[in-house]
Amino acid sequence: MTSPEVTAFFDEATNTISYVVRDPEGDACAVIxxxxxxxxxSGRTDTRSADAIIAFVRKRDLRVEWLLESHVHADHLSAAPYIQLAVGGKIGIGDHIKIVQDTFGRVFNEGAEFQRDGSQFDLLFSGGDSFQIGQLRGDVLHTPGHTPACLTYVIGDAAFVGDTLFMPDFGTARCDFPGGSSGTLYDSIQKILTLPDETRIFVGHDYKAPGRNTYAWETTVGEQKATNIHVGAGASRDDFVTMRDARDASLAMPRLIIPSLQVNMRAGQMPAPDDKGDVFLKVPVNKL
Structure with a gap:
């Protein structure tokens, strides 16, 4: 099986890991x-994280074919349109984005001008779809539970799981956002764990589990099956649901959930400016 070249970019402010995934036989790559x-x-944006990816791509003369989103993130804003403008690539996400857009279109009281058909993205993936990064094949797994639109991208011997799984010593994603389900997440994780044990898993976030002093983001299917503190060693679905629901009830909302959802459900674009060219984000009261 082909082993793609994977370069990670860690953003400590949001504990997010972005990835550049390269076809080892050519110059094609994807940004995840x-x-x-x-x-x-302050309400101010900055592009230093995205600029680091752009600089990496340009320094190595890479050709960006895809800007992939694992889901509509609730903890950081996507830079996909900014990177696309600089180095190209098509923006892709799961086709269940339409469910997310409908849900949060109502939460944020978006008007009829906000399209809820996923048309802000260049391509909507369904589970079972495949795509190419040069000569490198990627396969799409629909892995909902954290959100209805979560995808896992399996590219060669690597799986990019977004927020579905974390490192084995930290466990799994929360499921208490609208449309989330702990039972569905368990089922999705089992789907991921049917991949070969040697499959490399790249997680979307890391928070340094208690007792670990360094950030980490790469593990394997075999390690997850054996030692994940929430689903490893044959944990049952009922036990997982009980644990996950109780844990989620104790968690605060992510710090950037309000701006993140409004921007990310628009494929990384800000809401349309007013007649003076100013952009505003809404804060729904008692809705989340």
Whole structure:
């Protein structure tokens, strides 16, 4: 099986890992889960994280074919349109984005001008679809539970799981956002764990589990099956649902959930400016 070249970019402000995935036989690559820096207190954006990816791509003369989103993130803003403008690539996400757009279109009281058909993205993937990064094949697994639109991208011997799984010592994603389901997440994880044990798993976030002093983002299917603290060693579905639901009830909302959802459901674009060219984000009261 082909082993893609994977380069990680860690954003400590949001604990997000973005990836550049390269065809080892050529210059084609994909960018997965990019970050647009955002200071909530001032309402200001910054592009330093995205610029690091752009500089990497340009220095190595890579050709960006895809800007892939694992789901509509609730903890960081996507930089996909900014990177696309600089180095190209098509923006892709799961076709269940339409469910997410409908849900949060209502939460944020978006008007009829906000399209809820996924048309802001260049391509919508369904589970079972495949795509190419040069000569490198990618396969799409629909792995909902954290959100309805979560995807895992299996590219050669590597699986990019977004927020579905974390490192084995940290466990799994929360499921208490609208449309989330702990039972569905368990089922999705079992789908991922049917991949060969040697499959490399790249997670979307890391928070340094207790007792670990360094950030980490690469593991394997075999390690997850054996030692994941939430689903490893044959944990049952009922036990997982009980644990996950109780844990989620104790968690605060992500710091950037309000700006992130509004931007990411638009494929990384800000809401349309007003007649003076100013852009505004909404804060729904008692809705999340």
């Amino acid at each position: 889960d990019s970050v647009l820096d955002f200071d909530y207190a």
